[in-house]
Amino acid sequence: MAVIPENFLDLLQQKKAFAHLATIMKDGSPQVTPVWFDYTGGMIRVNTAKGRVKARNLREGAPVALSILDPDNPYRYLEIRGRVIKITEDGAVEHINALAKKYRGMETYHSRVPGEVRVMYVIEPRRVGGRS
Numbered sequence: 001m002a003v004i005p006e007n008f009l010d011l012l013q014q015k016k017a018f019a020h021l022a023t024i025m026k027d028g029s030p031q032v033t034p035v036w037f038d039y040t041g042g043m044i045r046v047n048t049a050k051g052r053v054k055a056r057n058l059r060e061g062a063p064v065a066l067s068i069l070d071p072d073n074p075y076r077y078l079e080i081r082g083r084v085i086k087i088t089e090d091g092a093v094e095h096i097n098a099l100a101k102k103y104r105g106m107e108t109y110h111s112r113v114p115g116e117v118r119v120m121y122v123i124e125p126r127r128v129g130g131r132s
Contacts, residue, residue, distance in 0.1 A: 001042060002125040007132050008078045011068050012039035016103055021046060022065040023057035031057060036099040037066070043122050044080060047096045050089075050117040058084050058121050066123070078130040085124045092118035 004012060011017045019037045022030055033054055035046045044066060048055045058064070062084045070076035096118050100109040112118070 002080075002082075002128045003042070004039075004078070004080075004125065004128055005130075008128075008130055009039075011070055011078050012037075012044075015071055017068050017071055019044070019046070019066040019068045021054060022067075023054055024063065025053075025057060036103050037068075038095075038099060038102065043085070043124055044082070045095065045120055045122050047092055047099060047118060047120050049112075050119050055119055058087065060084055060087055064123055076130075076132050079128070080123075080125045081127040082123045082125045084121050086122035088120055088122075089117060090120075092120040095120045 018034045020032050021035045021037075022032045025031050031053055035048070035054075037044055037046050039045075048058075064082055064084060066078075066080045066082075068078045068080070096109045096112075097107065100106045
């Protein structure tokens with residue numbers, strides 16, 4: 001597991017930085033989407049609804065990459081390459097609500113649709129780089 005350098009922790013723990021999550025499609029082509037995320041216990045956690053493209057690409061062991069741009073300085077960024085180590089629906093609704101609080105200041109995530117199943121993905125950093 002790679003350790004995030006201390007001089008980048010503000011991007012993960014304090015700022016409302018978005019991550020651009022890169023996954024791999026079944027045909028081998030890349031797919032990228034901006035996501036909300038959090039960082040806990042050295043792991044990155046993201047959340048999506050079951051059935052979306054990134055949900056189909058994010059399986060246990062899948063390689064991923066995240067690019068996190070500093071919202072206050074577009075020339076400062078963190079890149080994380082890693083693997084999905086856990087996929088769970090348990091706690092996923094609470095997790096998306098916590099992300100809505102972080103990014104929008106809302107107590108609950110208001111964009112859910114009836115019948116939507118939320119899924120949380122835990123990503124273990126394996127390689128870290130960036131520019132500060």
